[in-house]
Amino acid sequence: MGQATALRIFANDVSGQKEAFISDAPHDETVGSLVASLVADLRLPKTDPEGQSISYTLRNERTGELLQSSSQLGEVLSPDDRTTVIPSIMAGSARR
Amino acid sequence: MIENAHRWTLELLDPAGGAPESFALGEDRIDWEPAEESARWAAVRSGDYSPQEAWAAPATLRPIGSAQLGEPYASGFEVLLGSNGKPAFSRAFSTQYFKKLAEEHAGLWMRSGRLASGDLFRYLIAAFRQDERLVPAARRSASIRTLPPALTIEEPAAELARHPETESVGPDDAADPPVLVPRAVLRETTEHVLSNPEKESGGFLLGKFRRIPGSRDVATVVTGYVPSRAEGTATRLSFTPECWTAARSAIALRGSGEALVGWVHSHVIDALCAGCSEEKKRDCPLAKGFFSEHDRSVHRIAFPRAYQIALVVNLSGGKTTHSCFGWRDGSIAERGFHTDREPQEEATCPVRE
Numbered sequence: 001m002g003q004a005t006a007l008r009i010f011a012n013d014v015s016g017q018k019e020a021f022i023s024d025a026p027h028d029e030t031v032g033s034l035v036a037s038l039v040a041d042l043r044l045p046k047t048d049p050e051g052q053s054i055s056y057t058l059r060n061e062r063t064g065e066l067l068q069s070s071s072q073l074g075e076v077l078s079p080d081d082r083t084t085v086i087p088s089i090m091a092g093s094a095r096r
Numbered sequence: 097m098i099e100n101a102h103r104w105t106l107e108l109l110d111p112a113g114g115a116p117e118s119f120a121l122g123e124d125r126i127d128w129e130p131a132e133e134s135a136r137w138a139a140v141r142s143g144d145y146s147p148q149e150a151w152a153a154p155a156t157l158r159p160i161g162s163a164q165l166g167e168p169y170a171s172g173f174e175v176l177l178g179s180n181g182k183p184a185f186s187r188a189f190s191t192q193y194f195k196k197l198a199e200e201h202a203g204l205w206m207r208s209g210r211l212a213s214g215d216l217f218r219y220l221i222a223a224f225r226q227d228e229r230l231v232p233a234a235r236r237s238a239s240i241r242t243l244p245p246a247l248t249i250e251e252p253a254a255e256l257a258r259h260p261e262t263e264s265v266g267p268d269d270a271a272d273p274p275v276l277v278p279r280a281v282l283r284e285t286t287e288h289v290l291s292n293p294e295k296e297s298g299g300f301l302l303g304k305f306r307r308i309p310g311s312r313d314v315a316t317v318v319t320g321y322v323p324s325r326a327e328g329t330a331t332r333l334s335f336t337p338e339c340w341t342a343a344r345s346a347i348a349l350r351g352s353g354e355a356l357v358g359w360v361h362s363h364v365i366d367a368l369c370a371g372c373s374e375e376k377k378r379d380c381p382l383a384k385g386f387f388s389e390h391d392r393s394v395h396r397i398a399f400p401r402a403y404q405i406a407l408v409v410n411l412s413g414g415k416t417t418h419s420c421f422g423w424r425d426g427s428i429a430e431r432g433f434h435t436d437r438e439p440q441e442e443a444t445c446p447v448r449e
Contacts, residue, residue, distance in 0.1 A: 014340055016246065017133070017400050020238045041238040043129075045397060049389035054397075057337040066337050086340050091394045092296055092332035093363040093382070 007073055009034075011058070011083045013042050027074030031058050031067045038085050048090065059084045097242060098132045098155045098175065102223040106194060108201055109218040110210060118222075119201050126197070128157065129400060130426035132242070135175035135187035137402035140249070141273065143312025144183050151244030153185075154178035159223035160188060168222040191221045193426055245401055247355045252309040266420050266432035273403045273422070274308065274315040275357075275433045277301075282407075282435060284321045286416050289362035289409045296328035298361030300343045301407065302354035316357050316403050322346045330367035335394065358405035358422075359398070361391070365412035383412040385419025385430070392428050395421070405433070 006024040011034075020041045025034060035056050039046060048054055058067045061082040068076075077083070104121040132155050139145040145153070156176045162169040172190040198219040205211040262276060281301070289297050302320040307313070326339045347354060365383050372380065385408050387395075395406050405422040422431045 012243070014398050015400050017129075017242060018240060019243050020240050022238050037238070041240055045393070049393050059337065059341060064341070066341070084340075086337040087397055088334065088336050089390075089394050089397060090332050090334050091298070091361050091388070091391045092329075093365070093368055093386075093388055094331035094390065 007077055008080050009073075009077060009083060010080070011038050011042070011085055013044060014084060014086050018042050025073050025077075027072065029073050030069065031071045031073065031076065032069030034058065034073060035069065035085060042085060044085065044087070055088045057086050057088070059086055097240060098128050098157055100128065100157045101226055102157065102159055103226050104159075105222045105224070106198055106201060107220040107222060108198070108205060109220065111215055111217055112210075114210070116220075117205075121194075121197065126194075127396075129242075130396075130402075130423060131157075131173075131175050131187075131189055131193065133400055134189075134402045134423060134426045135177060135185070137273065138187045139177055139185040141313050142185065143307075144185065145177075147244045147247060147249070149182055150177065150185075151242065153182065162220075165220070168224050170221045170223050172221075173223070189425055191219070194219070194221055195427070245355065245403075247305050248353070249314055250304060250306045252307045261437055262434040263437050264432050264434055265418065267430055268432040269424065272424055272431045274313065275318065275403075275405055275420070275422070276315060277318045277407070277418075277420075277433050277435050279435050281318050281321050282418055285360045285407060285409055285418070288321070288323045289360075289411065290416065292328070293411055294364065294367065295330060296333040296362050296364060297323070298326055298328075298333055298359060299323040300346075300356060301358040301360060301405070302347060302350070303357035304354060305403075314403075316405075318357060319352070319354055320350065321360065326361075328362075330364050332390075333361050335398070340398075356399075357403060358407065359394070360407045360409065362409040362411055365410055369412075377413060380412075383410060383417075385410050385417065387419075387421045387428065387430070391421070395428055405431070407433075 006026055009022045009025050011020045020038055035058050039056055045054060060067060060077060061084060104126060105118050106121055107116050107118045109116050135155065136150040139150040140147050158174045158176055159170040160172045160174055161167045162171045172188055174186045174188050177185040202211055202217050211217055288299060300322045301318050302322060303316050303318040305314050306317055308315050322343055324339050324343060327334045347356065368382060369377050369380055387408065391406065402423045405420055408419045410417045410419060420431050420433045421428055424431060
């Protein structure tokens with residue numbers, strides 16, 4: 001998409017409470033790698049109460065697409081795109 | 097983000113009189129965000145701050161020294177909002193805020209035999225001033241900021257909480273952010289979960305914010321329920337990225353300026369208690385509503401705003417009841433809500449065959 005070597009990207013958590021601004025995300029970085037660093041930056045939990053990993057998906061708010069973790073940023077995002085880091089999480093009556 | 101100039105420790109006291117043990121609480125261990133969120137929303141509820149002003153004000157943590165034990169022990173802490181041209185605002189929290197961390201550390205003592213199941217234990221919190229201010233570490237060149245909730249506060253309206261024409265459901269704590277859930281919405285949630293009574297189901301609550309008549313406080317008025325296609329089993333409900341995306345689209349489609357004010361899910365108590373006797377089922381505490389660790393995790397991740405609530409629809413013994421949970425002093429607790437009066441029995445209807 002864009003021609004520059006790095007992208008400026010905004011990423012919100014699913015609640016809209018926090019926003020990360022990345023000024024220099026490399027075009028050839030994978031979405032999965034960006035998500036992993038955003039989870040740390042936004043201080044999102046990595047595991048659920050049973051210690052199982054929580055998986056996160058990046059949504060491009062401009063296109064509405066849920067991005068594949070193996071995609072390269074330059075293929076699926078444009079400069080200044082807004083994204084959301086969305087978890088797959090479980091509620092329920094099963095008690096730990 | 098909140099500014100913290102202290103290093104915090106938790107001290108576990110041995111009920112058998114042995115030596116106490118101190119645990120350093122690193123910045124990655126203490127979740128200050130619920131306290132910050134609670135303080136900012138309290139500033140809005142005071143009437144002195146708009147949401148934009150409350151979230152623009154710098155927030156600082158300050159320990160409250162223990163009058164009984166002296167410093168560095170703390171009886172709690174305050175979140176101070178910088179004036180930013182407005183009157184300064186502070187909100188105090190007790191050491192109860194650290195209870196979950198204390199329980200986790202007590203678990204270590206249980207594993208080593210210093211505590212037995214059922215033992216009572218006490219803990220103390222201490223805060224040590226550091227020269228260098230601790231701010232959350234940001235990796236590479238990411239800069240992080242907390243955002244104000246996207247909402248507007250409307251003028252008072254007659255149907256608000258604590259109005260004589262509403263009634264209170266569940267534990268009523270005057271300090272809780274008031275919430276009105278119209279009976280029609282409760283009915284919608286009941287009908288939705290009863291459409292698949294063998295499995296958990298749920299959805300999202302939308303609402304608006306209004307000043308309470310004769311007060312500066314702000315009430316959340318629930319205006320709609322959006323069922324989710326979250327996939328359920330008898331004891332689990334999975335919210336996938338597609339569920340969140342669909343909810344966002346539904347809010348946009350309604351186009352009436354509503355905010356996401358909470359979520360709903362069912363607990364199929366009958367499935368949990370299938371092996372229990374009828375007598376045991378009658379006294380079962382699960383039937384009265386509870387919030388599991390998984391529920392707390394969902395609420396913390398996706399509904400961190402101080403005004404956001406979780407309604408649990410309990411399916412038990414052929415009846416449905418609603419329990420409500422939400423943020424109180426930065427922790428998740430069972431709370432009450434208001435609903436409009438109706439002649440028939442509230443929030444209860446028979447399970448369909």
